[in-house]
Amino acid sequence: MCDHTFVAITFGPCDSCTLNKPLMNIYLQNEPVNYCSLCVEMMACQGLTQGENLASLKAESEGLKLRLEEERAKLHDVELHQAAEKVEPLGQLVTKARRSLKGHGNKVLCTDWCRDKRRLVSSSQVTEHAVTMPCTWVMACAYAPSGCAIACGGLDNKCSVYPLSLDKNENLSAKKKSVAMHTNYLSACSFTNSDMQILTSSGDGTCALWDVESGQLLQSFHGHSADVLSLDLAPSETGNTFVSGGCDKKANVWDMRSGQNIQSFETHESDINSVKYYPSGDAFATGSDDATCRLYDLRADREVAIYSKESIIFGASSVDFSISGRLLFAGYNDYTINVWDVLKGTRVSILFGHENRVSTVRVSPDGTAFCSGSWDHTLRVRTGRYLSLSDTHTHTHTHTHSLT
Amino acid sequence: MSKHSKFQTALCSRPPRRSTITWAFLPLLHQAEVNASARRSTTSSSRHQSGSPPVGAHVHFEKTVKMTIKLIRDHGQHYRPRMACLKKVEALVIEMQDPKSGVKSFEQKRNATSIPHVIAGQDITAWITSHMTVDAQEAQALGTMLVAYGFIYPLQDPKTLILRPDGSLYRCQTPYFWPAQKWKAQDTDYAIYLAKRNIRKKGILDQYEQERYRKLHKWLNHKWDFIVNQAKEQTRAGKARMKSDRVVFSYQERAYWIVHRPPPQTHSAMDYGVDRLIDPNAEEEKNSYYYRRIIIFRQQAIMRSKVKSTVSLGALVKHTMTYQSHDPFLTPCLPSNPWQTDDDTYWALNMPDVDLPTKMTVERWSYGFYELLRDPRGRADFRLFLKKEFSGENLAFWEAAEELKWGAASAISEKAETIFKTFLAPGAPCWINIDGRTMGLTVKGLQHPHRHVLDAAQNHIFMLMKKDTFYRYLKSPVYKDIQKKAISPAPHNFTDAQLEQNARNRKPGLYPSVTWQRQQKEKVRTTTLIDIKKLMANKLDRQ
Numbered sequence: 017m018c019d020h021t022f023v024a025i026t027f028g029p030c031d032s033c034t035l036n037k038p039l040m041n042i043y044l045q046n047e048p049v050n051y052c053s054l055c056v057e058m059m060a061c062q063g064l065t066q067g068e069n070l071a072s073l074k075a076e077s078e079g080l081k082l083r084l085e086e087e088r089a090k091l092h093d094v095e096l097h098q099a100a101e102k103v104e105p106l107g108q109l110v111t112k113a114r115r116s117l118k119g120h121g122n123k124v125l126c127t128d129w130c131r132d133k134r135r136l137v138s139s140s141q142v143t144e145h146a147v148t149m150p151c152t153w154v155m156a157c158a159y160a161p162s163g164c165a166i167a168c169g170g171l172d173n174k175c176s177v178y179p180l181s182l183d184k185n186e187n188l189s190a191k192k193k194s195v196a197m198h199t200n201y202l203s204a205c206s207f208t209n210s211d212m213q214i215l216t217s218s219g220d221g222t223c224a225l226w227d228v229e230s231g232q233l234l235q236s237f238h239g240h241s242a243d244v245l246s247l248d249l250a251p252s253e254t255g256n257t258f259v260s261g262g263c264d265k266k267a268n269v270w271d272m273r274s275g276q277n278i279q280s281f282e283t284h285e286s287d288i289n290s291v292k293y294y295p296s297g298d299a300f301a302t303g304s305d306d307a308t309c310r311l312y313d314l315r316a317d318r319e320v321a322i323y324s325k326e327s328i329i330f331g332a333s334s335v336d337f338s339i340s341g342r343l344l345f346a347g348y349n350d351y352t353i354n355v356w357d358v359l360k361g362t363r364v365s366i367l368f369g370h371e372n373r374v375s376t377v378r379v380s381p382d383g384t385a386f387c388s389g390s391w392d393h394t395l396r397v398r399t400g401r402y403l404s405l406s407d408t409h410t411h412t413h414t415h416t417h418s419l420t
Numbered sequence: 421m422s423k424h425s426k427f428q429t430a431l432c433s434r435p436p437r438r439s440t441i442t443w444a445f446l447p448l449l450h451q452a453e454v455n456a457s458a459r460r461s462t463t464s465s466s467r468h469q470s471g472s473p474p475v476g477a478h479v480h481f482e483k484t485v486k487m488t489i490k491l492i493r494d495h496g497q498h499y500r501p502r503m504a505c506l507k508k509v510e511a512l513v514i515e516m517q518d519p520k521s522g523v524k525s526f527e528q529k530r531n532a533t534s535i536p537h538v539i540a541g542q543d544i545t546a547w548i549t550s551h552m553t554v555d556a557q558e559a560q561a562l563g564t565m566l567v568a569y570g571f572i573y574p575l576q577d578p579k580t581l582i583l584r585p586d587g588s589l590y591r592c593q594t595p596y597f598w599p600a601q602k603w604k605a606q607d608t609d610y611a612i613y614l615a616k617r618n619i620r621k622k623g624i625l626d627q628y629e630q631e632r633y634r635k636l637h638k639w640l641n642h643k644w645d646f647i648v649n650q651a652k653e654q655t656r657a658g659k660a661r662m663k664s665d666r667v668v669f670s671y672q673e674r675a676y677w678i679v680h681r682p683p684p685q686t687h688s689a690m691d692y693g694v695d696r697l698i699d700p701n702a703e704e705e706k707n708s709y710y711y712r713r714i715i716i717f718r719q720q721a722i723m724r725s726k727v728k729s730t731v732s733l734g735a736l737v738k739h740t741m742t743y744q745s746h747d748p749f750l751t752p753c754l755p756s757n758p759w760q761t762d763d764d765t766y767w768a769l770n771m772p773d774v775d776l777p778t779k780m781t782v783e784r785w786s787y788g789f790y791e792l793l794r795d796p797r798g799r800a801d802f803r804l805f806l807k808k809e810f811s812g813e814n815l816a817f818w819e820a821a822e823e824l825k826w827g828a829a830s831a832i833s834e835k836a837e838t839i840f841k842t843f844l845a846p847g848a849p850c851w852i853n854i855d856g857r858t859m860g861l862t863v864k865g866l867q868h869p870h871r872h873v874l875d876a877a878q879n880h881i882f883m884l885m886k887k888d889t890f891y892r893y894l895k896s897p898v899y900k901d902i903q904k905k906a907i908s909p910a911p912h913n914f915t916d917a918q919l920e921q922n923a924r925n926r927k928p929g930l931y932p933s934v935t936w937q938r939q940q941k942e943k944v945r946t947t948t949l950i951d952i953k954k955l956m957a958n959k960l961d962r963q
Contacts, residue, residue, distance in 0.1 A: 027865070027872055036868065043719040060712045073711035080718035091728045099733040103741065106750075114759045132932045133767060134758075153694055163932020171694065180933065200497060200697050210826035219497060219697045229828040234871070242698035243497075253790035253882070263501070263696055264704075273872050278724075280717065286504035287700070296739045298732065306504045315732040317721065327552040327562060329512070330505045340743035341736070342750060349505070350565045359737060366558055372687055382770065384748045385759045391687070399759045402750055 027273070030055055038235070040276040053275050088318050096311070096320045100359035106342075109355065109365040111400030114385060124389035125170075126204075126376050130159045133382045137166045138389055156205040156216070167195070167214055169202035175216050177228055196226045204246045208272075215258060215272075217244040223260050225272060237270045239277040246290045252297035259300050261288030267302050267312065281312050283319045290334045294358075295341045301358075303332030309346050311358065323356040325363055334376045339383030343402075347374030347388055369396060497697040503601040506569075510598065513571045516547065517592050523547045528575075528589060533664045535671075538575065541588040560585050568689035570599055573675030579683050591668075597676040599690050602701065605680035608647065611636040613677055615651035628684050742787060746780060754780070756912035762922035763912060767929065772796035772939065779906040786894055789886040796939070805898040806889070813850035814881050814889070817843045821878040825871055836869035844877075854880050 027038055030052035037052035051059070120140040127138040139154035156175070157168040169175035175196035178189075196202065198218035205216045208225075213234070217223040223237040223244055242263035250257045257278065261267045267288055269279040286305035293300045294311075299320070303309045308324035309332050323344065330350035337344055337358070344356040353367040353374055372391035379386040385399045516522045517537075528538040541563075548559040563583035566572045567590070574580070575589040583590075614633045617624055625633060640647060658666050682688040704710065745751045758766050769778050777797050785792040785801075792798040799815075806812040820843070824835045843852050844863060854862075858876050865873040893899055914922065 027870065027875075038872075041720070042716050043723055046719070046723075048723070056716070060716065061709055062712075068708075070706075070708060070711070073708055073715065074706075077711050077714045077718065080715060080722065084718055084722055087722060087726065091726055094729045094733060096733050096736070099730065100737050103737065112760070130932055132929055132935065134929050135932065155694065162936040164936055201694060208826055209822070212826060212828045219694075221698070227829040229830060232829055234829070241704050242700070243696050253793075263698060263700060273875075277717065279721070286502045294736065294739075295743070296736070298739075299736055305502055307508070313729075313732050313736070315727040315735075316729050317724070317726045320729070320733060327548075327554045327558060329508045329562070330565060338747050338749045340747035340750060341740045342744060342747060350561065352561060359740060368557065368561060382748070382767075383746075384753060384757050384766070391691075397759060399757055400749055401752060 038274040040274045091316060097361050103359050105360060106357050106364050107403040109400050109402050111398055113396045113398045115397040117395040120393045122393060123391035124375060124395055125155050126157045127378050127387055127389045128157055128159045129378055129380050130163045131161055131381055132163055133380050136387060138395055139168050156202050158206050160207050160211040162211050165211055167205050169205055171201050173198050173200060175202055175205045175214060195228050195231050203244060206249055217247045217260055219243040223247055235275045237275050239268055240264055248291050248293050250293055250297045259291045261291040261302050263287040267291055292335050292337060295337060301335050301344055303335040303346050305331035307331055309335055321361050333374060336377050336379045338379055345377045345386055347377040349373045353388055497695045499696045499699045500601055501692050501696050502700045506599060506601060509571055513592060533667050535668060538589050538591055541584045541586055541590060545585040570675060570679035578674060579678055593675060594672050597672055607636060610681055611640055611647045612650045613673060615647055616655055619651055619655060746784060754911055755909040761912055761914055761919060762926050776905055776907050779908045782903050782906045789890040801902055802893060805893050805896055813852050814885055816850055817852045818878060818881050821874040824874060832871060833869050836866055840866055852881060
């Protein structure tokens with residue numbers, strides 16, 4: 017469990033304005049203080065005080081950066097593939113496409129599995145799976161944990177919740193409820209542990225937490241300097257953090273209670289299209305436009321693995337882990353899906369079959385299959401099994417692509 | 421390569437691609453809106469064609485059109501995404517054209533002209549295979565992407581942008597026509613291109629191209645003189661070239677427009693989805709606010725405790741190895757993967773309200789306390805154990821606090837009050853045992869209840885259960901009993917006929933809302949039981 021906010025005081029009187037508010041723990045002149053978010057912003061916004069100029073501030077920030085790198089280097093004593101030396105390498109993949117869902121008339125943009133492990137919601141360019149939305153691009157969709165509602169949004173800048181009913185003919189648009197309002201397109205949304213709260217990220221550079229019933233904004237998260245493209249909630253037991261990735265090449269980890277940006281990773285060379293937590297919650301993977309996927313360790317506070325190959329040139333649009341965290345499925349803009357061995361850092365297979373960009377890859381909640389949605393209007397559900405190396409010798413025909 | 425640069429200099433009569441025309445927005449606008457806004461600005465005019473605005477109203481037209489667009493669709497996002505792949509592909513294509521180590525090229529005679537630097541599909545695939553150490557299929561996929569982006573174009577069948585690994589002929593596109601992140605292919609240029617072809621030979625345009633030409637004629641009507649003049653100029657300049665150069669240039673231009681204005685029923689690889697709000701090429705302004713934010717953040721990062729790589733990476737490896745046997749991609753799930761055999765038994769055995777769980781599930785509960793709590797069946801078993809120990813209040817409090825945290829905002833104060841009365845007030849029926857400081861903080865916070873008011877107490881109780889109760893549970897007869905009773909399903913071994921039968925009998929599962937309602941009823945039943953029991957116990961005590 018990696019939740020640094022575990023023992024911090026997160027609500028109480030602010031040290032500067034003494035009002036009872038959610039608190040951020042920051043350091044002023046190396047002294048720990050608890051400020052509310054407003055006071056932090058005001059402090060950061062104040063102009064140059066006496067004796068300071070832009071150059072001195074820059075020098076100070078560079079100095080801190082060097083110290084940070086030093087500290088990180090001291091703790092960095094082993095690489096991931098070294099730590100995983102004793103792990104048996106994976107053999108060949110035997111995979112098969114089980115379902116090819118062709119209901120969409122247009123590009124599939126986003127999918128989400130229901131917790132019952134067999135249902136999917138998907139959104140597309142013109143219409144969503146069962147509901148027609150009054151905007152052209154529905155880029156985010158999510159299934160509620162109870163399975164009784166779905167949330168979706170896109171170019172309409174809103175996130176709307178549709179309660180699902182057993183009656184197939186009922187007009188779902190009639191019961192729609194607008195929950196989130198951003199000033200620009202909605203790029204991703206996700207329910208938290210219940211149907212009552214939604215976390216959204218938007219092209220306007222912010223993420224926000226909303227109460228579904230009242231539509232009230234509970235917390236907003238500012239810190240990205242460009243569009244935020246995706247987010248993922250931590251699976252840890254205290255469940256108080258989430259990670260977001262954006263066009264400013266940064267992946268930020270946030271505390272949901274105070275809105276504070278706890279950790280930030282900026283090692284990618286281009287936009288981060290997708291972020292996903294490792295099953296234990298101690299690490300997360302990102303897929304980016306620079307054609308690499310990277311693994312970041314939250315406890316060691318650094319990037320620990322890069323999944324890239326010279327022949328992979330086009331950006332990764334979506335990533336997801338298998339249940340054990342051994343495999344990382346990544347969908348790319350060159351119409352393929354690459355499967356990486358997380359521990360060894362090697363690619364174990366490449367899957368073909370889509371005729372346009374793979375826009376979303378999601379593993380089912382019990383890990384039995386994964387679904388890939390693409391701009392070629394189809395969703396493909398695939399299963400597979402990695403034979404151990406000893407099995408591979410007896411298996412004469414091994415394919416690494418899908419069948420329709 | 422030298423021939424290509426000659427074209428670049430010769431084509432300075434073309435409008436620069438960085439033309440600042442905002443008319444790129446025009447195709448978004450519905451024709452009726454164009455007419456409506458034009459009508460608003462029209463006075464009387466001599467050259468008035470039906471359906472298109474008069475030239476005299478040009479300036480006003482632009483303003484109203486722009487305003488109309490802003491109101492309808494423009495939320496300020498009009499920057500193209502970064503497209504980091506383009507630079508890498510450019511480097512690759514340059515390598516391909518290297519005379520010594522690149523793909524071998526030859527001259528091809530075609531219709532009495534000789535086309536230089538032609539490459540065959542199979543040579544491209546072979547070169548990629550050897551150069552990047554990949555297998556043939558991947559090489560072909562990569563090659564197809566190069567064609568789809570327009571870096572290589574086919575000579576035969578130019579509208580199908582795939583790489584055929586046979587003798588099909590291709591050429592590398594000239595850098596002038598490479599796709600660029602900064603500049604979008606403009607409608608004006610497209611109109612000029614279509615006009616050129618139309619002028620050269622009437623009827624050469626395809627059906628869809630004629631459609632588009634007509635639409636452009638309407639939208640760009642006010643610039644039409646300019647467009648036609650440009651087309652004529654370029655044709656004239658082209659005539660001064662050698663025939664083979666002219667032919668090559670026409671192929672290049674055609675390939676460019678097939679990529680950027682794909683024929684119907686095909687897609688363009690340059691289609692990137694939605695525009696971005698922030699310009700990826702702009703530098704963030706580095707003012708004092710920018711630096712101060714970084715300083716605050718880095719100070720906090722330095723002070724935060726970090727862990728050695730051996731410890732954290734070791735934990736990651738251990739987690740993966742522990743769960744390896746539970747990953748259907750690595751170990752076959754028993755009895756069989758429902759997606760593979762169309763047999764639902766695996767899902768039925770793992771339902772949250774199942775009577776007897778499988779051995780795998782029971783083993784998983786022992787991996788960590790949260791694993792046990794997360795699985796509804798595991799939580800039920802744990803609750804059973806706590807009931808035997810008469811310490812069910814801890815779990816009940818934790819669950820109630822979870823519900824408060826994740827519940828609706830309007831219900832917070834009501835829930836907080838119930839929780840206080842049930843768990844925290846002195847003499848409460850399910851009083852939980854937490855240390856004085858936490859109790860004090862919590863009670864004080866409950867005066868103004870908010871979502872996270874119970875966090876401290878909840879964490880305390882969670883840690884208590886995790887460090888003490890959980891391990892006792894694992895050693896208890898309740899757990900050992902369920903371990904013994906747990907099912908170990910045998911793997912299915914379906915014949916092909918049976919598999920077909922299964923596929924035919926596929927049914928959708930229960931609606932999630934039905935299962936949810938069932939779970940809610942069950943929850944109400946168990947919680948009321950606890951309360952009644954405690955109340956009875958209290959009553960008996962007092963008596």
